[in-house]
Amino acid sequence: MLAWRNLVHDKIRLAVTVTGIVFAVVLIVVELGLFIGFTTTTSSLIDQSGADLWISARNVPFIEQGTPFSERKLSTVMATPGVAAASKYVLRFAEWKRPDGGQDSVLVVGFDLQTRLGAPWNIIAGQVDDLRQPDAVFIDDIYRERLGAARVGQVVEVQGRRARIAGFTQGIRAFTTSPYVFTRFKAAQNYTVLREDETVYLLVKAKPNVDVEGLRRRLAARLPSIDVMTTAEFSRRTRLFWMFTTGAGLAVLLAAVLGLVVGIVIVAQTIYATTVDHIREYATLKAIGASNWYLYKVIVLQAVISALIGYALGIVIAVLVIRGSKESGAAILLPPGMVAGMLVLTLVMCVSAAIFSIRKVTRLDPALVFKG
Amino acid sequence: MSDSAIRVRDVSKTFAQGAAAVRALAGVDLDIDCGELMLLMGPSGSGKTTLLSIMGCMLRPCRGSVSILGEEVTGLSERDLPRVRRDWIGFVFQGFNLFPTLTAVDNVGLAFDLRGLPRRQASRRATELLEQVDLGDKRDAFPADLSGGQKQRVAIARAIAGDPWVVLADEPTASLDTRSGRVVMKLLRGLAHDRGRAIVIVTHDNRLLEYADRIVQIEDGSIVSDSASAGGAGERSVHS
Ligand SMILES: Nc1ncnc2c1ncn2[C@@H]1O[C@H](COP(=O)(O)OP(=O)(O)O)[C@@H](O)[C@H]1O
Ligand SMILES: [Mg+2]
Numbered sequence: 001m002l003a004w005r006n007l008v009h010d011k012i013r014l015a016v017t018v019t020g021i022v023f024a025v026v027l028i029v030v031e032l033g034l035f036i037g038f039t040t041t042t043s044s045l046i047d048q049s050g051a052d053l054w055i056s057a058r059n060v061p062f063i064e065q066g067t068p069f070s071e072r073k074l075s076t077v078m079a080t081p082g083v084a085a086a087s088k089y090v091l092r093f094a095e096w097k098r099p100d101g102g103q104d105s106v107l108v109v110g111f112d113l114q115t116r117l118g119a120p121w122n123i124i125a126g127q128v129d130d131l132r133q134p135d136a137v138f139i140d141d142i143y144r145e146r147l148g149a150a151r152v153g154q155v156v157e158v159q160g161r162r163a164r165i166a167g168f169t170q171g172i173r174a175f176t177t178s179p180y181v182f183t184r185f186k187a188a189q190n191y192t193v194l195r196e197d198e199t200v201y202l203l204v205k206a207k208p209n210v211d212v213e214g215l216r217r218r219l220a221a222r223l224p225s226i227d228v229m230t231t232a233e234f235s236r237r238t239r240l241f242w243m244f245t246t247g248a249g250l251a252v253l254l255a256a257v258l259g260l261v262v263g264i265v266i267v268a269q270t271i272y273a274t275t276v277d278h279i280r281e282y283a284t285l286k287a288i289g290a291s292n293w294y295l296y297k298v299i300v301l302q303a304v305i306s307a308l309i310g311y312a313l314g315i316v317i318a319v320l321v322i323r324g325s326k327e328s329g330a331a332i333l334l335p336p337g338m339v340a341g342m343l344v345l346t347l348v349m350c351v352s353a354a355i356f357s358i359r360k361v362t363r364l365d366p367a368l369v370f371k372g
Numbered sequence: 373m374s375d376s377a378i379r380v381r382d383v384s385k386t387f388a389q390g391a392a393a394v395r396a397l398a399g400v401d402l403d404i405d406c407g408e409l410m411l412l413m414g415p416s417g418s419g420k421t422t423l424l425s426i427m428g429c430m431l432r433p434c435r436g437s438v439s440i441l442g443e444e445v446t447g448l449s450e451r452d453l454p455r456v457r458r459d460w461i462g463f464v465f466q467g468f469n470l471f472p473t474l475t476a477v478d479n480v481g482l483a484f485d486l487r488g489l490p491r492r493q494a495s496r497r498a499t500e501l502l503e504q505v506d507l508g509d510k511r512d513a514f515p516a517d518l519s520g521g522q523k524q525r526v527a528i529a530r531a532i533a534g535d536p537w538v539v540l541a542d543e544p545t546a547s548l549d550t551r552s553g554r555v556v557m558k559l560l561r562g563l564a565h566d567r568g569r570a571i572v573i574v575t576h577d578n579r580l581l582e583y584a585d586r587i588v589q590i591e592d593g594s595i596v597s598d599s600a601s602a603g604g605a606g607e608r609s610v611h612s
Contacts, residue, residue, distance in 0.1 A: 002482065005473035284469040287430060288530065289458020290486050291451075366425035369465055370542045 002298050006278060007305055014306070017270040021310025021346060022317060024263020029318035029342055030332060031256035035249055037331035042175040042242040043235040045091065045109065049118045051203035052212045053219065054234045056227050062241040063091055063234070064107065064176060068198035069226055076222055077202055082210040083219075087112030088185050088199035092192035093178060097157035098148030105178045106147070108158065110188020117203035120182040125152055126167020131184050136166035143179040144168070158191045173331050175242060260349065268353035271303055275357035282361040283368035295361050299354050307350035311343055376439070377538050377570030378404040378427050383436035385422050385593075396422040397433070398593040406537065409564040409571040411580060411601075414590035420574045421542055423590065427572065428461050428540045429453045441537055458486060462531030464541035464560075468523040470515040476502060476526045477511040483533035501529040505559060521552025528559055539563060541573045545580065557583045 007014050040047075046054065046063055055077065057067040077086045090110040097103055111118035119128050120138050130136055137158070144150050154165045158181065174180050183191065185199075194200070206215050212230055220228040229237070243249025275282070282295055322332045380402040387394045396419045404410055412420050425431035426438060429445055430453075437446040440460050448456065457463075470479050477498045484494035502511050505525040515523055524544060531539055541560065545553035561583050563569045573580065581587065581601060589597040 002471065002474065005471075005478075009473040280469065281471055284465075284471075285482075285486075286454065287428070287457065287463050287469075288483060288486065289454050289461075289534070291454045294486060366421065366428075366430045369430075369463070369469060370421050370425070371467065 004301075004305060006274065006281075006298070007302055010274065010277070013270055013274055017267060017274075017306045018310045018313065020266025020270065021263060021306060021350065022314040024259045024266070024349065025311055025314025025342060025346055026318045026321065027259030027262070028256050028345070029315065029334065029338070030321055031252050031259060032338060033318070033322060033332035033334050035243075035252045035256065036335065036338070037333040038175065038249060038252065039239050039243055040333060041173050041331050043238045044172065045118070045180070046231055046235040046238060048121050049089075049203055049231065050205065051117045051231055052206040053204035053216055054229050054231060055202035055204065055219070055223065056200070056229070056234075058225070058227055060227065061245070062238040064093075066091060066200040068194055068200055071197050071199045073223055073226065074199070074202055077204060077219060080215070080219055080222060082207055082215045083204055084207040084210075085115040085117065085205040087115040087117050087203055089118045089201040089203045090185060090188045090192060090194055091200060092188075092194065094159045094181070094191050096147060096181070097160075099154065099156060100148055102148065104147060106158070106181045107174060107176065107178045108188045108191045109180050109182045110185040110192070111182070111203075113184050115203070115205065117205060118201075120167075120169045120172065122170045122172060124168050124170045130166040131182070131187075133164070133166060134187060135162050135164050136183065137163045137187075138167045138169055138182040139165065139179060140172045141168050141170045142173060147179060159193065161190055163187075163191070260345070263346075264349050264353050267303070267306070267350050268356045271299070271306070271350075271354050272357040272360070274302070275299060275360055279360065280368050283365065286361070287366075287369045292362055296358055299358055299361070300351055303350040303354035304347060307346045310350075311346040314346070315339065315342065376403040377406045377408075377441060378402070378572075379439040379442075380423075380427065381437045381439075383423070383426060383433040383438065385419075385426065385431070385433050396593055397426070399436070400590075400593070400595055402588065402595065402598075404538075404570045404572060406570050407564055407568040408585050409561050409573065409583060410586045410588060411584040412572055412574045412588050412590060413576055415576070418590045419593040420590055422593075424540050424542055424572065424574055427538075428463060429456050458534055460536050460538055462528075462534065462536040462539040464524070464527055464531050464539065464544045466543035466546045468515070468520075468527045468547075470523055470526060470530075472515050475512050475514055476507060476518065479515070479526055480529045480533060483530045487534060497533070498529070501533060502526070505529045506555075519552065520548045521555055524548060524552070524556050525559065528556065532563065537569055539569055539571045541571070543574055543576075545575065545577055550579065553577070553579070 057069045060066050071088060074086060074088060077083060092108055094106055094108045095103055096106040113132060124141060139147055139149060149156055149165045152165055152167060156163050172180060206212050216228050216230055285295060322334055325332055380400055383397055383400045385397040387396055400423060414420055426433050437444060445456055477495060480498035480501050481494040484497055499511055502508055505528055507522060507525055510518060510522060545556055557580060560571050564571045584601040587599055587601050588595055
């Protein structure tokens with residue numbers, strides 16, 4: 001009651017407090033959303049591959065950096081007990097020539113049509129089987145304009161060879177500036193000038209109820225010159241590389257932390273100023289018998305009310321910002337867990353800010369209440 | 373042993389002020405009985421507010437002891453003092469100290485809220501108290517819309533919400549005109565005489581003398597005279 005009245009009494013200060021919280025919430029949500037969006041994007045090919053294990057050349061730091069090795073390893077893999085399916089997979093850069101003659105760099109994704117490990121997902125035009133055509137490729141909806149391919153059936157050139165748009169996916173964003181072009185392995189071999197007897201990855205599907213880590217170790221023992229990783233491991237390795245080794249993720253995380261700090265400082269400052277403004281009232285409350293606990297409740301309740309208003313407004317604005325950014329091409333994700341986590345974070349931020357001012361009211365100075 | 377509402381024994385208080393020390397109280401002894409309205413008078417800086425703060429458990433003496441209703445409070449912990457103030461003592465201040473964002477009824481209701489009463493009940497009791505101080509019609513007014521005398525009556529209603537045995541008032545009429553001052557003093561005298569409460573009023577307003585049962589003079593931190601007022605039993609013994 002007193003907490004609420006105190007707040008609404010000083011509308012300007014309430015507005016400043018809420019603005020501070022809104023600012024922090026929006027900054028944190030957008031930056032964290034960007035971070036999650038980035039991270040998800042960097043490893044989406046791995047996470048969506050359907051494979052349990054990835055086999056690559058030694059010490060590949062991230063998926064775009066795979067180097068070729070002999071495809072003869074595939075028979076060793078197939079012969080290993082516990083393997084349900086295994087197939088070749090390539091991801092390499094190539095030149096894309098638009099119908100209008102302009103050039104662009106793309107990442108060609110070549111997968112096996114029998115096992116379908118590493119096949120495109122979220123398909124909105126065409127079917128995976130359409131990629132059986134020797135020169136058929138899929139690209140993502142997001143890159144229609146950039147790659148100059150608006151319709152199915154359009155013909156372009158990849159690395160000097162003919163390619164025909166057979167379908168589109170939706171929302172498969174590339175983390176690098178080069179869009180993904182999905183095609184069958186054989187075609188990708190040609191587009192990326194990979195030798196006939198080489199592959200860049202081998203994707204493995206384990207049989208049901210087979211322990212994946214156990215299978216990984218068995219395969220690793222049989223393939224001493226190359227790496228065998230679980231999908232999760234390779235995904236994490238790729239994410240870590242893009243997020244931290246390059247510093248891209250660090251900058252984004254730092255901005256989120258900055259938002260948190262700015263939020264705490266603004267909220268602490270305004271709640272403190274409000275408390276100091278009302279210091280005589282708090283002293284009076286103590287004089288007439290309020291326990292410290294009662295005063296804490298008033299101050300914390302003020303913080304919580306501000307937090308809830310600021311959080312609600314902040315989330316609404318963040319969602320609008322994220323909507324707006326969809327068109328501009330940035331990937332900002334807002335998982336429900338983050339929305340809930342943000343509420344907790346906002347409350348913690350505001351309450352810890354309030355704690356700064358609690359110290360101010362615990363000492364009762366009679367001079368405060370008795371002055372005329 | 374005695375039915376003193378407040379018993380002050382050999383209380384001294386020294387404030388450290390930089391290198392210098394200010395001696396605000398020097399060995400004060402004082403007993404205040406229930407049903408008695410006492411005026412505490414003295415020049416500015418003589419230690420009146422300090423003595424009132426110590427009796428009200430807001431300030432600890434450097435030496436000596438204070439008992440309220442027979443319970444020694446000097447040794448109580450910081451944690452227990454709010455309860456003592458809440459249950460035994462009512463405060464009235466020169467500056468009213470009302471909450472500007474709350475209506476009259478909520479200002480009084482707050483005192484019940486502190487005592488854990490549910491909202492509705494607090495509001496009903498607060499309304500009754502406002503009627504007792506003749507402000508039934510101002511229950512929804514904010515302090516800013518009340519006159520000084522009305523504000524002080526709201527403050528008195530708040531002070532007696534817990535039905536305290538002791539009411540301590542520091543210059544309660546200093547900010548009021550003569551007529552409002554009279555109303556307030558009559559209310560406080562009624563509490564002493566009709567309901568047996570112990571009332572201590574700090575003042576240097578001689579117009580209040582007529583309401584006093586007893587007048588205590590303090591100078592430089594010591595009681596210099598203690599007498600029953602006009603028509604009373606004359607000087608009591610004075611400790612020096
Ligand atoms: N918190 C304090 N710190 C330092 N000196 C104080 C403090 N409170 C009161 N004093 C000093 O103690 C003396 C008595 O003050 P006070 O009790 O307020 O007098 P009165 O109420 O009679 O005017 C004064 O000299 C005053 O300056
Ligand atoms: Mg004083």
